[in-house]
Amino acid sequence: xxxxxxxxxxxxxxxxxxxxxxxxxxxxxxxxxxxxxxxxxxxxxxxxxxxxxxxxxxxxxxxxxxxxxxxxxxxxxxxxxxxxxxxxxxxxxxxxxxxxxxxxxxxxxxxxxxxxxxxxxxxxxxxxxxxxxxxxxxxxxxxx
Numbered sequence: 001x002x003x004x005x006x007x008x009x010x011x012x013x014x015x016x017x018x019x020x021x022x023x024x025x026x027x028x029x030x031x032x033x034x035x036x037x038x039x040x041x042x043x044x045x046x047x048x049x050x051x052x053x054x055x056x057x058x059x060x061x062x063x064x065x066x067x068x069x070x071x072x073x074x075x076x077x078x079x080x081x082x083x084x085x086x087x088x089x090x091x092x093x094x095x096x097x098x099x100x101x102x103x104x105x106x107x108x109x110x111x112x113x114x115x116x117x118x119x120x121x122x123x124x125x126x127x128x129x130x131x132x133x134x135x136x137x138x139x140x141x142x143x144x
Contacts, residue, residue, distance in 0.1 A: 039065050043080060050087045051094045056119040063118035083116065092116055098123070106135040110142045 040061055047057035060083065068076030086092040096115035100108055108127065112120045124140040131138030 036065060036069070039068075039077065043077060046080060046084060050084050052087060052116065053095045056096075056116050059119040059122045060116045063122070087116075096120070106131060106138045108138075108140045110140060111144050112142050114144055 043061040064077045093114040096113035099111050102109040128138045128140045
């Protein structure tokens with residue numbers, strides 16, 4: 001039995017990881033600066049290798065990279081390993097089936113089927129904005 005690598009699953013290859021690491025530039029206070037496109041690509045490759053749905057991976061990678069760019073590293077790419085472990089363990093669904101379990105004019109309740117939080121939160125926010133434009137106020141409650 002042979003071991004499966006991230007590259008076998010469409011994830012980053014060792015040369016790609018090396019290239020990303022060499023693109024790191026040290027600036028004042030020795031804080032690394034990584035090219036945004038390179039970081040997005042790396043995070044996308046990691047989610048792809050874990051089998052996460054492309055749209056969920058895209059939304060989550062944007063949130064993680066944006067958090068770092070805005071100085072909130074505790075909610076940034078440092079969480080990638082945790083998300084990948086949760087996906088691998090089955091605690092987070094690779095391909096969730098989000099469903100609306102209750103609906104009123106200005107309120108919806110969703111069962112997220114253990115989706116990646118940033119992805120489902122983004123979709124819920126978009127839905128709440130659309131409903132608020134139609135009704136004047138709205139909320140989307142997400143569970144699971």
